[in-house]
Amino acid sequence: MNLSIQGIGVLGGFGCGTDALVSALSSGQCKPQSVSVKTSQGPREMAAFCADTSRLEEFVNKKNLRRIDHFSKMAILGSCLALQDAGKLGEDLSRMATIIATGYGATRTTYAFLDSFIVDGDSCSSPTYFANSVHNAAVAHVSTLLNITGPGLTVSQFEMSVASALLTARCWLEDGRVDSVLFGAVDEYCDVLGYCWHRYFRDRATTEHDMDPFNFDVQSAIPGEGASFFVLTRDDGGGSRYGSIKDVCLGMMDHFTEPPGRDSVFFIGADGHKEYGDHYQRFLSGHPRAACYTPLYGSLPIGPAFDIAVAALSIKSGKIFPVPTGKNEGLGLDTARESPGPICCVKMSSRGELGAVTVEA
Amino acid sequence: MNQRAVAITGMGCISAPGDNLPECIGSLFKGERNFGSPVRFASDNAITYPVFEVADDLASLETRNTPDISRTGRLFLKVAFEAIGDAGLDREFLRSKRVGVCMGTTVGCVMNDRDFYRAYLKGQDPDMADITRFLRSNPAEVVARELDLTGPCQTIANACSSSTDAISVGALWIRSGICDIVLAGGADELSHVAWNGFAALMITDSSPCKPFDRDRKGLNLGEGAAMMVLESEGVRRTRGKGARAFILGSGASCDAYHLTAPHPDGRGLRRALKEAIASSGVETKEIAFVNAHGTGTQDNDRVESGVLNDMLPGVPFLSTKGYTGHTLGAAGAIEAAFTVACLEMGRIPKSAGFTNPDLRLPASPAESEMEIRGSAAVSESLAFGGHNGVLVFGASGGLL
Numbered sequence: 001m002n003l004s005i006q007g008i009g010v011l012g013g014f015g016c017g018t019d020a021l022v023s024a025l026s027s028g029q030c031k032p033q034s035v036s037v038k039t040s041q042g043p044r045e046m047a048a049f050c051a052d053t054s055r056l057e058e059f060v061n062k063k064n065l066r067r068i069d070h071f072s073k074m075a076i077l078g079s080c081l082a083l084q085d086a087g088k089l090g091e092d093l094s095r096m097a098t099i100i101a102t103g104y105g106a107t108r109t110t111y112a113f114l115d116s117f118i119v120d121g122d123s124c125s126s127p128t129y130f131a132n133s134v135h136n137a138a139v140a141h142v143s144t145l146l147n148i149t150g151p152g153l154t155v156s157q158f159e160m161s162v163a164s165a166l167l168t169a170r171c172w173l174e175d176g177r178v179d180s181v182l183f184g185a186v187d188e189y190c191d192v193l194g195y196c197w198h199r200y201f202r203d204r205a206t207t208e209h210d211m212d213p214f215n216f217d218v219q220s221a222i223p224g225e226g227a228s229f230f231v232l233t234r235d236d237g238g239g240s241r242y243g244s245i246k247d248v249c250l251g252m253m254d255h256f257t258e259p260p261g262r263d264s265v266f267f268i269g270a271d272g273h274k275e276y277g278d279h280y281q282r283f284l285s286g287h288p289r290a291a292c293y294t295p296l297y298g299s300l301p302i303g304p305a306f307d308i309a310v311a312a313l314s315i316k317s318g319k320i321f322p323v324p325t326g327k328n329e330g331l332g333l334d335t336a337r338e339s340p341g342p343i344c345c346v347k348m349s350s351r352g353e354l355g356a357v358t359v360e361a
Numbered sequence: 362m363n364q365r366a367v368a369i370t371g372m373g374c375i376s377a378p379g380d381n382l383p384e385c386i387g388s389l390f391k392g393e394r395n396f397g398s399p400v401r402f403a404s405d406n407a408i409t410y411p412v413f414e415v416a417d418d419l420a421s422l423e424t425r426n427t428p429d430i431s432r433t434g435r436l437f438l439k440v441a442f443e444a445i446g447d448a449g450l451d452r453e454f455l456r457s458k459r460v461g462v463c464m465g466t467t468v469g470c471v472m473n474d475r476d477f478y479r480a481y482l483k484g485q486d487p488d489m490a491d492i493t494r495f496l497r498s499n500p501a502e503v504v505a506r507e508l509d510l511t512g513p514c515q516t517i518a519n520a521c522s523s524s525t526d527a528i529s530v531g532a533l534w535i536r537s538g539i540c541d542i543v544l545a546g547g548a549d550e551l552s553h554v555a556w557n558g559f560a561a562l563m564i565t566d567s568s569p570c571k572p573f574d575r576d577r578k579g580l581n582l583g584e585g586a587a588m589m590v591l592e593s594e595g596v597r598r599t600r601g602k603g604a605r606a607f608i609l610g611s612g613a614s615c616d617a618y619h620l621t622a623p624h625p626d627g628r629g630l631r632r633a634l635k636e637a638i639a640s641s642g643v644e645t646k647e648i649a650f651v652n653a654h655g656t657g658t659q660d661n662d663r664v665e666s667g668v669l670n671d672m673l674p675g676v677p678f679l680s681t682k683g684y685t686g687h688t689l690g691a692a693g694a695i696e697a698a699f700t701v702a703c704l705e706m707g708r709i710p711k712s713a714g715f716t717n718p719d720l721r722l723p724a725s726p727a728e729s730e731m732e733i734r735g736s737a738a739v740s741e742s743l744a745f746g747g748h749n750g751v752l753v754f755g756a757s758g759g760l761l
Contacts, residue, residue: 040486098615105518110473114554118479122406122557130558131620131745135470135518140746143615149629151613152748153526154518156470158499164515171533177636192472195481199489251459255511351506353514 001174002235003166005242005312005359007086009078009184012226012297012306013049017081021296021306022313025321030296032222034207037194044198047207048189049224049298053077059089060145067128068141071106075138075186076145078227082182083146086231095179097150098139099169100186101161103301105135108190138186150178159269159347161185162304163250163355170248173234184229185305197223211295213270214325216277224298228305230312242312246342247358253283253348260356261344265320265333266290267307269347271299279348288332295324304355307345311359314340363642366755367532368604370592371448373440373546374698376585376685377413381443385695386702389684389710390730396569396581396686402553410565413583413686414551427507429490431498433469436548436586436691441504444544448590449602452508458596461512461540463531464500465523465547467690470516473554504544512540518690521654522613522742523547524587525693525750529611531591541596546588547694555689556582562621564658570687571714572655572680573662573726580656583686587694589701606701609737609755610641616747622660623743627668633749634672634741641737641753648676648753649735650709652700653726654743655680656687657714661743663722670723673739679727683713693742697752700740704756708732 010017013032014024024030032047053073056065059080065073079098083089088096113129131137136154143152151172155165162185169181198205204219212220235244249260270280271294284290297306314320320338323330342360349355374381377395378388388395396411419435427438445455472495480487497503501514513534517527524547531545559565559582566579597604614636616629623630638645651673653665657680669678681699688695703709712726719725736758741751 038481038484040484104472105470107472110471111478113558114473114475114478115482117557118475118482122404122560125557125561127558127561127563127621130561133471133473133558134467134520134745136520136744136746136748137620139519139615140620140748143617144619144747147617149615149617149632151526151633152519152615152746153530156499156516156518157501157514158496160514164513167513167539168515168530168533171530171537171539174537175533192478192481196489196492199486250513252511349502351502 002244002246003170003173003232004235004240004244005230006233006240007082007231008242008309008312009081009085009229010309011051011074011077013224014296016052016055018313021309024296025310028322028324035194037198038191039198045207046194046205047222049222050189051226069106069109069132071109071186071188072138072141074227075100075142075184078184078229079142079146079182082229082231088231093146093148095150096148097172097178097181098143098148099153099165099181099183100139101155101165101302103158103161103187105156106133106137107188107193109133111190111192148182159301159349160250160353160355162302163248163357166248166357167250169232181232183232184227185302186227187225187300187302189223189225193223211272213272213292213294214331216281217274219274221272221299224300226297228309241316243315243359243361245357246360249356253352253354259286261358264342264344264358265338267311267343267345268292269303269307271303273299275350276348279352283346284331291320291323291330291333291335293324304345304347304357308357308359311343311345314343315359315361363609365536366607366609367535368592368597369589369606369608369701370597370602370604371444371590372605372698372701373443373447374587374695375415375436375439376688376695377415377583378684380417382698382702392711394569394684394713399551401551406560408567410560410567411569411581412551413581415584424507427503429494430503431494432550433466433500433548434498434503436550437464437500437504438507440546440586440588441544444588444590456509458541459512460510461534461543462501462504462510463515463527463543463545465517465527465690465693466500466549467518467520467523468549468552468555469500470518500548519748520745521689522693522744522748522750523690525742525752526613528589528694528697528752529750532608535591535593541593543591544588545591546586547691548586549584549689549691551582551584566657569714570657570683572657572682572712573666573722574715575717575719577657577662579658581686583688585685585688585691585695587691587698604757606704606757607755608752609643610637610753612636612751614749618747620746623664623747627664629747629749630664630668630743631672633751637751637753643737643753645673647735647737648673649733649738651676651678652696652740653678653680654741655682666722666724677727677731677733679709679712693750697740700738701754704738704754
């Protein structure tokens with residue numbers, strides 16, 4: 001069964017909303033911010049793609065956001081934008097499910113909670129930080145603020161989070177359990193993540209380089225954060241301006257008897273991590289037509305959700321956007337001449353798992 | 362048998378009552394409550410809230426492909442080995458099938474190592490081994506990697522209903538033909554971080570928990586894991602394996618009410634229970650008992666008692682958290698395994714910790730061990746964030 005994409009809500013280093021993403025796609029430009037990382041040798045500057053949630057006040061009263069953290073704010077804003085885009089904001093959402101995929105959850109709040117008792121003792125643990133640090137707090141806030149009373153699901157499967165969660169979204173729609181799914185993905189940057197980045201990648205955790213995802217032998221990743229949400233329904237043949245999710249595949253790459261995405265253009269989720277380079281190279285050896293948009297949103301586990309948004313926007317606009325690597329082309333692909341047929345968004349894990357989501361008109 | 366039924370062909374469990382499912386069940390029917398002060402961490406809190414810990418440090422657990430993983434990861438593997446053994450499966454057979462892994466957890470997917478973070482705060486260079494261990498300990502991936510499984514993996518972090526939902530999703534993967542076999546369950550280790558969190562929320566009892574009792578003061582945390590082998594009819598019949606029970610139906614909903622409190626009228630629980638029973642095809646008179654969420658908090662037990670009294674009047678219910686503590690993301694799977702085991706035995710243990718009926722509650726749990734009548738049973742979970750998950754199990758009736 002195909003899933004019809006009825007609405008999209010995105011925010012990330014490129015800005016907020018589909019217009020901002022299209023603008024970044026069209027220009028091929030998105031400049032990361034500089035963040036300060038605390039190290040044993042003193043502060044170091046590093047690049048990161050950070051998201052701004054100030055537009056949330058257009059949708060939710062500021063008073064209701066007082067105790068809600070950055071992670072959940074990104075989720076709520078992505079949800080509001082997607083529902084607005086689908087024309088469903090304020091409608092009866094009792095037959096809608098809420099599914100959120102995340103690689104690491106609300107890390108800022110998790111460490112804020114640790115701060116509350118590491119510094120002052122166990123009895124000073126903050127109940128507010130604890131409550132917001134739980135992985136499914138974002139689903140809880142989204143469902144409460146938007147009155148979505150169908151089932152909720154939070155999936156945390158690192159790089160496979162998006163494909164895995166989509167698999168269940170499709171099952172729920174296919175099973176008739178719900179009529180629509182608010183499907184989203186969120187990950188955030190935090191100081192500890194920046195520190196880990198510094199420790200793992202040292203000289204490559206700087207402000208001095210751009211992401212170069214097709215250069216598989218070089219570590220060029222820049223951390224990102226953001227949210228990408230969709231309103232999905234069963235595809236009843238009525239059409240959708242964004243097309244439909246035709247297929248979701250998940251499993252070990254070598255296990256597929258037939259590789260996913262035949263005849264597709266591939267949007268690969270290579271995000272400048274050398275560790276994964278071999279897997280992408282091996283996958284692309286049989287699929288030469290590939291684009292990559294990670295330099296617009298950065299490296300984060302839920303990156304495929306942005307690729308799905310880019311695929312949907314490509315279908316809507318009838319064109320493949322230029323690849324932001326400075327050459328205006330992908331691998332074996334002339335984006336200026338390519339029209340969007342099926343687009344397969346592919347993400348690999350370090351273990352060799354493959355998550356593939358195919359979007360088509 | 363309802364066409365949507367999914368066979369359970371094997372189960373495994375570890376929790377404070379025992380190191381495997383038969384030990385756990387034996388302990389429950391003896392009425393044992395293995396609680397005490399936490400032994401794996403020390404707190405400077407003036408109150409030492411009791412916990413239900415697993416005695417085994419799992420250091421001797423033999424693994425092939427998963428060195429240096431979290432304790433939660435080892436709990437997952439322990440019950441995975443028991444469950445596939447109980448199902449009569451081996452690694453080679455599993456590798457030849459489309460096997461998915463769907464796991465629920467709370468603690469198991471949170472990056473919050475205290476020692477690492479303390480050193481970071483002090484401006485030191487902490488050992489990155491703690492973070493690397495976290496990155497290689499994703500619950501579903503740990504099980505898949507250890508057993509060389511090639512199908513889809515999903516780790517569900519729905520707080521206290523995580524593994525109820527994992528079993529429900531696993532059953533759906535079988536029904537939809539995505540997998541031949543799914544290993545579905547949940548695990549959580551006892552965590553100082555979570556222990557502090559629940560203490561801060563002021564819903565932890567400083568004495569052994571008393572679900573549904575007049576004098577209940579809150580929950581006790583526990584740790585453990587449970588897993589079920591869910592199998593397609595095609596595979597099960599080909600290998601001639603009988604089912605221990607069937608998953609007949611499931612339901613889930615969001616209260617959309619409050620981050621840490623259930624809807625006062627149990628709005629979401631009613632919907633999830635109604636959906637689960639409707640999808641199971643069973644009539645309420647066929648339901649032998651309910652394994653309630655029964656945490657021992659004022660709010661949870663009041664809401665659950667009211668909903669059960671309205672929707673399943675007269676059906677016996679119990680909470681097994683008086684034996685296991687609240688094992689968070691593992692709770693749903695542990696209670697599902699207990700539910701199936703009790704359905705097989707035709708009896709339920711007493712609801713541990715329950716002594717004095719609360720006259721404000723419309724229904725009370727089983728005061729003593731009792732025989733049950735009926736071919737189906739319900740297990741329900743109410744989670745932080747207002748999520749509700751319900752499973753309906755059916756006895757196998759000796760069906761092959």
